[in-house]
Amino acid sequence: MTRGDGQNRYSLPIRLHTKDTLKKIAFVVAFATIIAAIYFFARNNTKRFEVVVVNQTQQHLLTIAKAQAQSIKDTIDDIRAELQMLAENPVVQQAIVDNKSTENSSDKGRCCSEKVVFDRLSRRSVQVSGLYRLDAYGIIQHRMPFREDSVGADFSNKPGVKYVIKNHRPYISSVFKSYAGRKSVSVCQPVFSSQQFIGIVRVVIFLDTIQNLLSHIKVGQKGYAWIIDDDGIVVVHPKPEYVGKDAMAVRKKAFPDYGWSELENIVYKMAGGQEGVGNYQSVWRQDEELRPVGKLAAFAPIKIGNRLWSVALVMDYDEIADPINAHARNIFAAVQLLILLFIGAGAGFYIVYKKKVLLEVQAKSAERLESLNRQLQSEIAEHKRAETEREALITELEVKNAELERFTYTVSHDLKSPLITIGGFLGLLEQDVAGGDVERVKGDIKRIEGAAGKMQCRLDELLELSRIGRLVNPPEEVLLRELAREAVDLVAGRITERGVQIEILPDLPLIFGDHPRLLEVLQNLIDNAVKFMGEQPKPHIEIGARQNGDETVCYVRDNGIGIEPCYHDKIFGLFNRLNQDSEGTGVGLALVKRIVEVHGGRIWVESEGQGKGSTFCFTICTKGGSEKNEKEKREREAFDYSVG
């Protein structure tokens, strides 16, 4: 791999990580943008809506203001009409001329009309405090309800009276404080008799009753109405202390730090007799704290005689804006919540999806890993098995090699031995012949013959041994009992000679193999047993079989000389003899071992030692047994001994 490849490979996760972070940032930015857009849209919309509602409200307020203006104008005009009627009443004119001020029966007729008018006016919602009759100089002649102390009082300087005396025209005064301390205006009507000014009829109207009338108008929670006159003097206001004062001056005095230009503009328009709408900023004192309050206003003029009043309806701007804003806020919050929910759900789905994908990938990886693991395990197991097999083969091969080595060693020694004898005695023979020693010559020849015979014998045995692995008769079922009888027959001579008692146990199994070879095995073992009986007075041989797990173990047991445990392996070696004087060449047991092994069995000897007898055991397969194993084994053996 090149260096560049390596870097790419290692930078990949970092790049992925950056990509993830970028994604997150992009997501947050997108979210924030959407929220901001919604916010601005909602805000804009709300503002527009607010403007519309404000406009409508203002128009509504204006309508009410106009209605109220009309109503107040009507009321005041009614009062003026009453006064005019009274002024035109001849009885009243006569009374002024006569200056009748007492409340006596003769005046009843004159007073009657005044009383009727007063009663009528008193029943109105706009209260009048008194009805006055004054002479041309402003002196009170009569007052309804009657008050003794009033008669004769000079009212010529009272607001309105002065104007009427001078101008002989009806007049509505500006605001003043009546004797009862209530803010009032007066309406004066000149009385003429034959075109000549003779006196005045006058009523005083309590402004708080107009206030009461206006207080019924409900515009919002905090809305109210107020009236100013053309001088900017407050005529009606919910705050009684404002009444009779300059509308602007009183505010500027109370809250000098506030800008009142908007209100000033409105007041200017009102005083000018205009109708219209407007907004202004006011201030509200609440718990020693000044709070700016936005106001909505609609104003309409009231033209009554010489006077111009203007009624204004005012309500808090917030009363309209607050619900709208609250509504907008709620909607905005709801939208935000919805978006959040949507995002949350989206994120949830995304996470679930991601997790699902991840899990699937993991599951797939796990599955793949598991399968790989299984594969690996099976490979390892296979490897181990092969290794074990190999090791077993190596061990087997080593054993075989060692055996082969021993074999060649033995063969070379045992074949060389007679050669040396022959060579040696030939030399000696020459000597002895020269010396003329006949006896020695005979002995030498005998030795040479013996050695030659021994050599012949060895060669025959070797040939026989090498055949075992190669020449195989077809395997067949053989009754072990029958086989034992045959073997005993073959060794019968020696058995009889030594007087050995042979016992073949009943119920011997059916074994499977090369009949002649198996016979050879038993024959050799029986022969050996007879051979090594020693001095046993009651020689006995038992031929039997036992089941050892899956194996059938056949045995030949004798009560002969026995074998020391240290020789138990050695006796099966080629040409190994424990006793150099004994008969045989030491090939018998080697041969037996070969045959048993070729049949896939094992052979061993059990003996507790000298004089304790021996039992030669071998395993052999019973009917139908591991034929395949046998075949394999045989093939291997064939290879081994073709070398030997």
Add this chain to the structure above:
Amino acid sequence: MRRRSEKEKPLIILLVEDNTDHAELVMRSFENHQVANKIYHVRNGEAALDYLFRRGEYADAVDSPLPHLVLLDLRLAKIDGLQVLKEIKTSKKLCEIPVVILTTSEAEKDLAKAYEYHANSYLVKPVNFAKFTKMMGDLCYYWLGWNRHS
């Protein structure tokens, strides 16, 4: 020929050989060289050790005197020659006795083992009698003549 043994008591050889023919060949070879020695012959490893350690029938020191030389065959019944050699050379009493291996085996393994167990010499029996008898002669001259032993 200078023979120290002539004026002294005869030198004793223990021949360990299972093959009687070979034993006779050895003994007649010695006869040929007229070496006045006393040869004791045992036929297996067990008997050799019994003799040397004076056990059993060889317990009598007069009948079975310790040899001045052991001629040892390797292929023996019961206890083989190498085992006998090992026993001799690990015995404090016997280790000084020269042991000459006299065998048919030319196997490298046997040679190496023999020297590993401190054999003093390793001779392979020749098939030719003249060589055989010459070898026996030289053996006598060397070990019983030239060689000094305690």
